[in-house]
Amino acid sequence: MCGIAGLIHRGKSSDVGSEMTSMLTALKHRGPDSTGFAVYGEPNEGDYIMRLKVAEQEDMASGYDMQDKIDARIAIVEKRLAEHNASIKAKDSATPYALRYVLSHEGDTEAMARYIEDVEGTEILSLGNALELIKDLGDANVVADNYGLRDFKGTHGIGHTRMATESDVDIRSAHPYWAFPYNDVSVVHNGQITNYWLKRRQMEQKGHRFMSSCDSELLAVYTADNLANGATLEDSLKASIEEIDGVFTYLVATRDELGMAKDTMAAKPLVLYESDDMIAMASEEVAIRAILPQEIDTTDPYDEEIRVWKA
Amino acid sequence: MESMSVMAEDMGYDPRAGETRDAKEGTTQEDRARDLGMMSEQLKNRSMEVFFEVGEDENYTYPWTDQVDFNKRTELDCEGKPTTQVNKDIRALMAEGYGTIVLKNPRGMHSVGVGILNKLNLIVEGSIGYFGVGLIDGPNVRIQGRVGWSCGENMMAGTVVIEKNAGSTFGAAMRGGDLVCKGSVGSRTGIDQKGGTIIVGGDTGAFSGFMMQRGRMVVCGNAGKNLGDSMYDGTIYVGGEIRDLGVDAVPAELTDLDKAWLTRKLTQYDLMPEKGIDHFTKIIAGKMLWNYDNLEPNEKKLIL
Numbered sequence: 001m002c003g004i005a006g007l008i009h010r011g012k013s014s015d016v017g018s019e020m021t022s023m024l025t026a027l028k029h030r031g032p033d034s035t036g037f038a039v040y041g042e043p044n045e046g047d048y049i050m051r052l053k054v055a056e057q058e059d060m061a062s063g064y065d066m067q068d069k070i071d072a073r074i075a076i077v078e079k080r081l082a083e084h085n086a087s088i089k090a091k092d093s094a095t096p097y098a099l100r101y102v103l104s105h106e107g108d109t110e111a112m113a114r115y116i117e118d119v120e121g122t123e124i125l126s127l128g129n130a131l132e133l134i135k136d137l138g139d140a141n142v143v144a145d146n147y148g149l150r151d152f153k154g155t156h157g158i159g160h161t162r163m164a165t166e167s168d169v170d171i172r173s174a175h176p177y178w179a180f181p182y183n184d185v186s187v188v189h190n191g192q193i194t195n196y197w198l199k200r201r202q203m204e205q206k207g208h209r210f211m212s213s214c215d216s217e218l219l220a221v222y223t224a225d226n227l228a229n230g231a232t233l234e235d236s237l238k239a240s241i242e243e244i245d246g247v248f249t250y251l252v253a254t255r256d257e258l259g260m261a262k263d264t265m266a267a268k269p270l271v272l273y274e275s276d277d278m279i280a281m282a283s284e285e286v287a288i289r290a291i292l293p294q295e296i297d298t299t300d301p302y303d304e305e306i307r308v309w310k311a
Numbered sequence: 312m313e314s315m316s317v318m319a320e321d322m323g324y325d326p327r328a329g330e331t332r333d334a335k336e337g338t339t340q341e342d343r344a345r346d347l348g349m350m351s352e353q354l355k356n357r358s359m360e361v362f363f364e365v366g367e368d369e370n371y372t373y374p375w376t377d378q379v380d381f382n383k384r385t386e387l388d389c390e391g392k393p394t395t396q397v398n399k400d401i402r403a404l405m406a407e408g409y410g411t412i413v414l415k416n417p418r419g420m421h422s423v424g425v426g427i428l429n430k431l432n433l434i435v436e437g438s439i440g441y442f443g444v445g446l447i448d449g450p451n452v453r454i455q456g457r458v459g460w461s462c463g464e465n466m467m468a469g470t471v472v473i474e475k476n477a478g479s480t481f482g483a484a485m486r487g488g489d490l491v492c493k494g495s496v497g498s499r500t501g502i503d504q505k506g507g508t509i510i511v512g513g514d515t516g517a518f519s520g521f522m523m524q525r526g527r528m529v530v531c532g533n534a535g536k537n538l539g540d541s542m543y544d545g546t547i548y549v550g551g552e553i554r555d556l557g558v559d560a561v562p563a564e565l566t567d568l569d570k571a572w573l574t575r576k577l578t579q580y581d582l583m584p585e586k587g588i589d590h591f592t593k594i595i596a597g598k599m600l601w602n603y604d605n606l607e608p609n610e611k612k613l614i615l
Binding site for chain 2: 264265267269271284288289293295298299303
């Protein structure tokens with residue numbers, strides 16, 4: 001089933017971390033397997049924020065020497081960062097397998113990202129100037145607490161509660177997906193994509209990488225491909241209605257935008273609230289009510305509808 | 312082996328010997344279905360719609376229902392309560408004779424007010440989520456906010472009036488009563504509608520009236536694509552633009568009877584357009600699908 005939610009404040013920062021946590025907690029019944037957040041702070045052009053995992057949560061119980069392996073992987077990652085002239089300005093780890101780096105880097109970030117993902121068990125969850133992408137097994141409260149998300153301030157964010165139907169219960173199959181290699185672009189999705197393998201082969205032939213067999217990852221790769229070809233977010237969302245088969249509603253966030261697209265059958269829900277100050281959307285109104293208890297007007301976007309909002 | 316023989320004896324034919332029931336009994340599946348009352352006459356462009364008498368008492372009550380007094384009013388705060396508790400509380404209040412219940416702070420709660428098989432004035436001060444007031448038979452419900460997906464699903468009798476917007480599958484499989492949304496609704500409104508009246512003050516989305524079987528739907532605004540797709544019967548009235556019609560949905564003449572009915576219903580719910588109802592388009596089933604199974608393959612292609 002899965003639940004998705006999005007939130008964007010117009011022209012100001014807010015408590016996006018706690019707001020998204022409240023929204024996703026209200027959607028827990030739509031998917032208890034994993035929870036993910038892509039939240040956007042004020043962009044810092046000088047620094048890159050890179051979040052990555054060097055193992056899956058389940059790997060931690062796979063052997064006595066797992067921590068040694070993780071330490072070795074982290075050492076290689078940091079060595080490769082240095083080889084790409086990226087200096088580490090800050091480093092945090094919320095869990096033994098998930099790390100956050102603040103990097104100073106000039107050069108080809110895609111080449112650096114590919115080099116780092118070549119390290120065994122390593123996947124870059126996000127890379128950008130504003131995006132912080134956090135996802136793990138458990139509900140919104142567990143993930144938010146483990147990763148210290150509640151104090152995060154920013155302009156916008158998207159999130160996802162997952163009920164695994166197409167692939168495994170693990171971090172690589174959890175949402176949001178970063179639109180590798182595009183800085184600050186993330187995607188969450190609710191639905192099933194029926195031409196997944198066809199489109200995946202097309203994307204792989206173009207050189208795009210897939211880290212999971214989750215059909216939702218296709219939307220991130222597809223968006224990245226469109227952006228690479230000069231499309232705007234609105235163009236990409238519009239094209240997806242024609243080119244992606246299946247039933248879907250998905251949200252895409254960039255550094256300063258949040259967009260939504262709904263398939264031609266309008267089979268997956270989304271409730272939308274708009275005001276002068278903020279826009280909130282979720283699979284169910286109960287998620288919007290979690291942050292806006294007062295009486296508000298909400299609407300359901302129609303079939304083939306796409307929308308894009310600026311922060 | 313003995314049991315197989317007994318089975319063949321019971322059946323009247325032996326499948327192991329290549330016998331078929333049709334050959335043995337000299338009957339066809341169609342004959343047997345007719346004998347069992349499973350098939351009626353061939354349907355030939357004739358409406359199956361049942362028109363109720365205006366004065367007919369639709370407030371059928373069940374023997375076990377509580378005697379409630381509409382003048383006995385109370386409030387029920389939903390804050391912090393799970394849906395099941397709210398619905399139990401509604402029943403407990405009805406058992407105490409309360410005929411008017413005001414729900415406070417529903418805040419998008421799902422499945423509120425389902426399965427009320429009694430007379431009741433239920434007033435919801437706020438918005439509710441999915442599957443609100445489904446399977447009801449008798450209450451009058453007024454919702455001051457909006458409703459999520461599948462409001463009034465399988466509703467049998469009563470009146471539901473929503474002041475704001477509604478989600479998709481509004482009135483799915485509805486059988487009777489009036490279901491009114493003064494705002495706009497999502498997609499697949501009245502899917503599988505079997506009776507009753509759905510009225511939408513604003514627009515409706517794609518596939519509205521999909522596989523509609525009976526009843527009436529009124530949309531004062533625009534209708535999305537595939538309106539009335541595969542509808543068997545029933546009537547859809549649209550005041551705005553129709554993006555396109557679904558398979559076997561066809562326009563029909565708006566008669567004086569239609570106009571009188573529309574005027575009465577829209578006036579009743581304060582949704583009468585300023586320019587009247589003469590501009591409404593009436594959509595009915597073309598009935599080509601009624602005999603679909605009897606068609607030759609090429610004829611089926613012509614319909615679809």
